[in-house]
Amino acid sequence: MKELQELARTLLSSGTVGVVIGWEEGPRGARPAFITDAADSSRLIFDHRCTHNLATYLSPRRPHMARLGKAAIVVKGCDARAVAGLLRETQVKREDVVIIGVRCGGVAADPAGAKPLTAETVAERCPGCTAREPHLADHVVGEAQPEPPGAPTRDARIAELDAMSAPKRWAFWQAEFARCIRCNACREVCPMCFCERCVGDKTEPQWLESSPHPRGNFAWHVTRALHQAGRCVDCGECQRACPADIPLGLLNRKIAGIVADRFDYRATDDPTVPAPIGAFSMSDRQEFIL
Amino acid sequence: MALPAEKIEAFEPRITAFVCNWCTYTGADLAGTSRLQMDPNVRIIRLPCTGRIDPLFVIKAFERGADGVIVSGCHPADCHYTSGNYHARRRFAVFNEILGFLGVEPERLTFSWVSASEGQKWREVVNDATARARRLGPFDAFRALAGRSA
Numbered sequence: 168m169k170e171l172q173e174l175a176r177t178l179l180s181s182g183t184v185g186v187v188i189g190w191e192e193g194p195r196g197a198r199p200a201f202i203t204d205a206a207d208s209s210r211l212i213f214d215h216r217c218t219h220n221l222a223t224y225l226s227p228r229r230p231h232m233a234r235l236g237k238a239a240i241v242v243k244g245c246d247a248r249a250v251a252g253l254l255r256e257t258q259v260k261r262e263d264v265v266i267i268g269v270r271c272g273g274v275a276a277d278p279a280g281a282k283p284l285t286a287e288t289v290a291e292r293c294p295g296c297t298a299r300e301p302h303l304a305d306h307v308v309g310e311a312q313p314e315p316p317g318a319p320t321r322d323a324r325i326a327e328l329d330a331m332s333a334p335k336r337w338a339f340w341q342a343e344f345a346r347c348i349r350c351n352a353c354r355e356v357c358p359m360c361f362c363e364r365c366v367g368d369k370t371e372p373q374w375l376e377s378s379p380h381p382r383g384n385f386a387w388h389v390t391r392a393l394h395q396a397g398r399c400v401d402c403g404e405c406q407r408a409c410p411a412d413i414p415l416g417l418l419n420r421k422i423a424g425i426v427a428d429r430f431d432y433r434a435t436d437d438p439t440v441p442a443p444i445g446a447f448s449m450s451d452r453q454e455f456i457l
Numbered sequence: 458m459a460l461p462a463e464k465i466e467a468f469e470p471r472i473t474a475f476v477c478n479w480c481t482y483t484g485a486d487l488a489g490t491s492r493l494q495m496d497p498n499v500r501i502i503r504l505p506c507t508g509r510i511d512p513l514f515v516i517k518a519f520e521r522g523a524d525g526v527i528v529s530g531c532h533p534a535d536c537h538y539t540s541g542n543y544h545a546r547r548r549f550a551v552f553n554e555i556l557g558f559l560g561v562e563p564e565r566l567t568f569s570w571v572s573a574s575e576g577q578k579w580r581e582v583v584n585d586a587t588a589r590a591r592r593l594g595p596f597d598a599f600r601a602l603a604g605r606s607a
Contacts, residue, residue, distance in 0.1 A: 328558065337560025337598055366513070374513050382602040386516050389555060393512055396551045418558070425554045430547065444551070447543035449533065455553050456546070457569035457582055 179205040185236015190217040196279035218274040220402035222249035222358035239265035244298035248400035249358040254438035268301025273315025286317035295319040303436040346411035353405035359398040397443035470524040470590035477530035479537040488576035496587040508541025512552040525590035532570040
């Protein structure tokens with residue numbers, strides 16, 4: 168913690184950056200913090216409640232962030248993959264951001280409360296995580312952390328769904344999507360949803376009905392899933408932000424499986440690896456085409 | 458879900474085909490000028506290239522009452538724009554699997570490569586897609602989405 172605060176103080180007082188994006192103590196647990204004054208650096212924290220992916224604040228669709236000047240951003244290993252995604256798709260220039268990596272031992276599903284990290288409170292993406300060490304970083308702070316508690320659960324759930332008949336799966340997802348209120352929190356929080364104008368907001372023609380209606384909800388969730396193929400870094404923010412508890416992490420995990428299986432692509436913090444959608448291979452599998 | 462035989466008789470599936478201008482559309486045209494007999498259930502929408510076919514078109518087709526959708530274009534290495542079909546192949550591979558995971562019966566979607574000289578193949582694709590949609594019956598699950606309020 169001291170190391171992080173000292174680094175932020177140095178970066179701000181030397182004028183290297185205009186803002187350090189990190190976490191601070193808030194009234195409801197950890198929350199994102201934007202430190203612009205070196206004297207405020209002592210507000211910065213990092214612990215298992217820092218679940219937010221701050222890379223979303225680097226997205227070019229947040230022009231108010233640019234006014235704070237060059238940014239330094241604190242990232243966990245999984246968040247670093249989102250920064251890499253923004254670099255890969257030329258949304259952010261490498262020289263415009265200072266990346267401070269923190270070593271992570273898993274985060275809680277809910278940033279509120281000081282409960283210790285256990286198999287019950289851990290975010291569902293964390294058990295079995297392979298991205299805990301940030302590679303894409305100008306500075307790495309903190310000691311090596313223990314493995315997150317608990318065991319992965321999502322793959323078993325996906326296998327269960329895959330084994331169902333199509334109408335059963337349809338019923339399962341319709342029940343989930345029926346709760347969607349189309350607040351767009353999943354999109355707003357996502358670091359990889361960086362379109363200047365989302366297809367979901369277009370009105371002439373209107374591709375996606377914007378009211379919380381089963382038909383529009385289905386179209387939205389298919390579209391979100393499709394646009395996340397090869398982009399999603401599995402930071403779990405969409406599911407955390409969702410007020411209706413739709414298991415978007417499950418859908419994201421499925422998509423990650425599809426792109427891994429078909430295009431041998433896995434979310435990575437190496438920005439030089441090309442995105443799978445937008446590239447192609449002559450030998451892509453086409454068993455589904457007559 | 459299979460329908461009883463008499464219902465299958467009465468039901469005429471509506472199928473939307475999104476095809477590329479250079480290969481499949483020309484192939485379908487050849488099928489027509491060759492006077493090949495085929496099921497009359499397919500409405501063709503012509504686009505410049507399979508790379509121009511946004512998966513949202515398919516969703517829209519289902520929203521507007523299609524029972525099946527065909528997406529067809531030039532064979533690999535044959536694209537008029539060099540690589541449009543390769544991009545489409547990746548996109549639709551993912552789209553196809555996502556729809557399957559969300560519970561759309563895979564038989565409602567047909568992807569094919571049909572060249573300008575393959576009028577015969579176009580007939581097979583059309584008859585095949587129609588027969589599969591006929592077996593599944595009307596896409597009531599999707600149509601029901603319109604009537605239900607959340």
